[in-house]
Amino acid sequence: MFRCKAINFLFSILPLKYWQDLLIRRHIQKCPSCQKKLARIDEVKPFLIGENKVGSLEGLWHGIKAEISQGKRKEQRSLLLRLRWAFGTASFLIALAAGIWFYRNPTLVKTPLKENLVERFQINYVRIENKPARAFLFQPHDSEMIVVWAEKNI
Amino acid sequence: MNKKALLLGTILLIGFSFIPLHADVALDIKMRLFVGVREGMAEPLQFVTSSYLQPTVIASIKSKFELTEEQKQIKKIFNLKEVSLITEADLRWKDKDSDKIFHIFQLDSKEYLLLITPSSPVRKRQFRIKVFEQSEKGKTNLLDTEIILPEKNIAVFGFEDVQGKPYFLSFHITGTVVGGVVGGVLGGVVSKEYDEFAKGAVKAEGEIKPPKLIKAVSPVYPEEARKAKVKGVVILSARTDEQGNVEAVRVLKGVDPLLDQAAIDAIKQWKYEPFIKDGKPHKVVFTVTIAFKVK
Numbered sequence: 340m341f342r343c344k345a346i347n348f349l350f351s352i353l354p355l356k357y358w359q360d361l362l363i364r365r366h367i368q369k370c371p372s373c374q375k376k377l378a379r380i381d382e383v384k385p386f387l388i389g390e391n392k393v394g395s396l397e398g399l400w401h402g403i404k405a406e407i408s409q410g411k412r413k414e415q416r417s418l419l420l421r422l423r424w425a426f427g428t429a430s431f432l433i434a435l436a437a438g439i440w441f442y443r444n445p446t447l448v449k450t451p452l453k454e455n456l457v458e459r460f461q462i463n464y465v466r467i468e469n470k471p472a473r474a475f476l477f478q479p480h481d482s483e484m485i486v487v488w489a490e491k492n493i
Numbered sequence: 494m495n496k497k498a499l500l501l502g503t504i505l506l507i508g509f510s511f512i513p514l515h516a517d518v519a520l521d522i523k524m525r526l527f528v529g530v531r532e533g534m535a536e537p538l539q540f541v542t543s544s545y546l547q548p549t550v551i552a553s554i555k556s557k558f559e560l561t562e563e564q565k566q567i568k569k570i571f572n573l574k575e576v577s578l579i580t581e582a583d584l585r586w587k588d589k590d591s592d593k594i595f596h597i598f599q600l601d602s603k604e605y606l607l608l609i610t611p612s613s614p615v616r617k618r619q620f621r622i623k624v625f626e627q628s629e630k631g632k633t634n635l636l637d638t639e640i641i642l643p644e645k646n647i648a649v650f651g652f653e654d655v656q657g658k659p660y661f662l663s664f665h666i667t668g669t670v671v672g673g674v675v676g677g678v679l680g681g682v683v684s685k686e687y688d689e690f691a692k693g694a695v696k697a698e699g700e701i702k703p704p705k706l707i708k709a710v711s712p713v714y715p716e717e718a719r720k721a722k723v724k725g726v727v728i729l730s731a732r733t734d735e736q737g738n739v740e741a742v743r744v745l746k747g748v749d750p751l752l753d754q755a756a757i758d759a760i761k762q763w764k765y766e767p768f769i770k771d772g773k774p775h776k777v778v779f780t781v782t783i784a785f786k787v788k
């Protein structure tokens with residue numbers, strides 16, 4: 340029973356209608372529990388109405404036409420409603436995904452790349468043989484080169 | 494049906510949000526090491542064996558700071574007779590990885606270890622640089638410093654080895670890459686060729702030391718190149734067999750076809766100590782730098 344429900348759900352999420360129909364039909368042909376639920380032909384017969392029982396056919400097609408156009412209007416209204424729901428849900432989901440993404444990458448929100456860059460050369464320390472060393476700085480004219488000469492403290 | 498589609502959409506969207514979608518920031522740095530020659534000092538060796546270099550990056554990144562300009566400035570500031578390039582490497586870190594990069598080179602029967610560690614995230618451009626000299630007497634720390642390096646600058650550190658020979662280590666940022674790969678296609682093509690080259694061999698990278706050179710043949714300066722005053726540094730990848738003989742060579746960074754060929758011809762006659770791992774000899778790939786100077 341649960342298996343049938345799971346299979347039906349998986350079939351329904353398939354994007355191609357053709358495959359849904361085919362897979363559901365194939366499942367019903369093989370599944371005894373689903374077959375039990377199907378009505379037999381003799382059970383369905385009383386619900387079918389023959390042409391002779393309809394009586395006068397005058398005005399029948401006008402009635403059907405009116406019914407169809409009313410149905411179409413209903414369908415349009417429900418389509419619009421569904422579109423609104425889909426748009427609302429999609430916006431919510433995008434906001435949710437963005438929230439999760441920023442939560443997982445806090446540095447991207449707090450420290451944009453450009454702001455985080457240091458534009459000045461900086462030496463924090465210079466050591467030689469694990470002892471603080473002397474450092475001499477040179478910067479040649481017209482050059483972005485910074486030369487540091489390190490030597491032991493005597 | 495609609496409810497089910499929405500449910501599926503929600504599951505997929507939440508699922509995707511857990512995949513790291515943000516663009517990675519990668520930092521590329523060019524590192525060069527020079528040796529200085531003071532008046533009265535012996536000329537430095539013409540060739541250096543060093544750690545394996547990733548050829549993709551070497552091939553694709555063009556430095557905005559010219560090698561000759563760096564040499565000229567160092568020579569002028571320290572009044573040196575000569576400044577020679579020993580080795581150069583292109584280093585890359587991704588934003589959140591702050592792994593140490595080791596670069597080992599052998600010069601005058603001594604071994605030098607460069608250790609560069611960025612602070613995380615690498616976009617801070619803060620690095621710790623350590624240089625060690627390893628000799629029979631032990632390990633000496635020649636330099637230990639921490640810097641913050643802006644993109645526009647080139648930082649050069651000068652220091653002396655135990656014998657007082659001056660060395661210069663330069664760093665500059667060749668690119669901050671937000672997503673993507675610098676020189677993507679070119680890098681990919683080159684990488685495939687070099688992957689084949691290194692196939693089945695141990696890469697002398699990280700803490701794996703390059704093998705010790707036991708027999709070297711000096712390259713013959715092609716007469717035509719000498720007359721035309723063609724000079725420069727050729728960087729090559731070499732592969733030794735299980736016995737330590739150089740069995741294959743590839744040019745990583747050439748100067749001129751004549752000099753490149755002269756370098757290849759010389760290296761193919763060299764012999765290294767066999768590379769032993771887990772008690773067995775292995776093929777190994779590493780880098781060789783050969784300097785051609787016109788006197």
